[in-house]
Amino acid sequence: MRISNRKRILITGGAGFLGSHLCERLLAEGNDILCADNFYSGTKDNVAHLMGNPHFELMRHDVTFPLYVEVDEIYNLACPASPVHYQWDPVQTTKTSVHGAINMLGLAKRTKAKIFQASTSEVYGDPEVHPQPESYWGKVNPIGIRSCYDEGKRCAETLFFDYHRQHQVDIKVARIFNTYGPRMHPNDGRVVSNFIVQALRGEDITIYGDGSQTRSFCYVDDLIEGFVRLMASPDGVTGPINLGNPNEFTIRQLAEAVLAKVGGKSKLVCKPLPSDDPKQRQPNIEQAKAVLGWQPQVQLEEGLDKTIDYFRRFLQS
Numbered sequence: 001m002r003i004s005n006r007k008r009i010l011i012t013g014g015a016g017f018l019g020s021h022l023c024e025r026l027l028a029e030g031n032d033i034l035c036a037d038n039f040y041s042g043t044k045d046n047v048a049h050l051m052g053n054p055h056f057e058l059m060r061h062d063v064t065f066p067l068y069v070e071v072d073e074i075y076n077l078a079c080p081a082s083p084v085h086y087q088w089d090p091v092q093t094t095k096t097s098v099h100g101a102i103n104m105l106g107l108a109k110r111t112k113a114k115i116f117q118a119s120t121s122e123v124y125g126d127p128e129v130h131p132q133p134e135s136y137w138g139k140v141n142p143i144g145i146r147s148c149y150d151e152g153k154r155c156a157e158t159l160f161f162d163y164h165r166q167h168q169v170d171i172k173v174a175r176i177f178n179t180y181g182p183r184m185h186p187n188d189g190r191v192v193s194n195f196i197v198q199a200l201r202g203e204d205i206t207i208y209g210d211g212s213q214t215r216s217f218c219y220v221d222d223l224i225e226g227f228v229r230l231m232a233s234p235d236g237v238t239g240p241i242n243l244g245n246p247n248e249f250t251i252r253q254l255a256e257a258v259l260a261k262v263g264g265k266s267k268l269v270c271k272p273l274p275s276d277d278p279k280q281r282q283p284n285i286e287q288a289k290a291v292l293g294w295q296p297q298v299q300l301e302e303g304l305d306k307t308i309d310y311f312r313r314f315l316q317s
Helices: 017-028 090-111 147-167 191-200 220-231 251-262 286-292 300-316
Strands: 008-012 032-037 056-060 073-076 114-120 171-176 205-208 214-216 241-243 248-250 268-271
Touching (some): 008 090, 017 032, 017 220, 073 090, 073 220, 090 114, 114 147, 114 220, 147 171, 171 220, 191 205, 191 251, 191 300, 205 251, 220 241, 241 286, 248 251, 251 268
Parallel strands (some): 008 032, 008 073, 032 056, 073 114, 114 171, 171 241, 205 268
Antiparallel strands (some): 214 248
16 A cells, blocks of 8 residues: 555666756655666766755666566666766676666566657657657668667667557667766766866867767757656656757767867867767657647757856866
């Protein structure tokens, strides 16, 4: 018998960049949060400010192993999401996506919990359709150095929809496009954190290729709002639904914007483009607008200011 109306929510990867912001949001809404993380790319520092809350619990756990808990909702965010981290141990990256999905879906099946999968725009690979709608199947290299992440996430989506069809598990699948904000890992190799940290340290800013490749950058608060809305959507809404900011910028434009804000004497330096690096990345968010009433509110100018402030404090601490 339930004594409280509080929802018991499991967040795997909860001590990571996105997970910690989600823990904060759902805790503030009056839920009991179980944050599970193996601290491969997440850190206790991201959730240290939540530790005094009696409704927050932190557990060291790797999702490649089963987890036996009683929950009402599951947000499956566990997986290193930057090339530096996921290419360090590619076999484990694939296991985290695939075994992790199987274990969390098994838990959802047993507890009849609603389960959310943090998928990725990387399922589209190096796209031939622009911007990318959810109906596009993608152009992914299955044997490249990024495949551990791209194909791992694609397989996880397959598992989610098969558990939904075969076992009637209530699923929600979000495809996340480039997201940035406070608590990004300073050495994760992602373009926003790279540029900001290099500029703050007075180092040259590294651009791969000629900087003409494009990305769309979503501020973390907007993305978390999308997560919460998708999880609260009616039972028939499974996704996948794109969540990202459709405003498109070249990598060179981003570097110049960061330099203008930070100042200093950093120069732009070009290096060879990594293998399988997508030339374009921009979400079609018409479905998110129609189904969730969601679209980003924070534009790059404002989001960069907040992120630069965070990294300035972080590097001084």
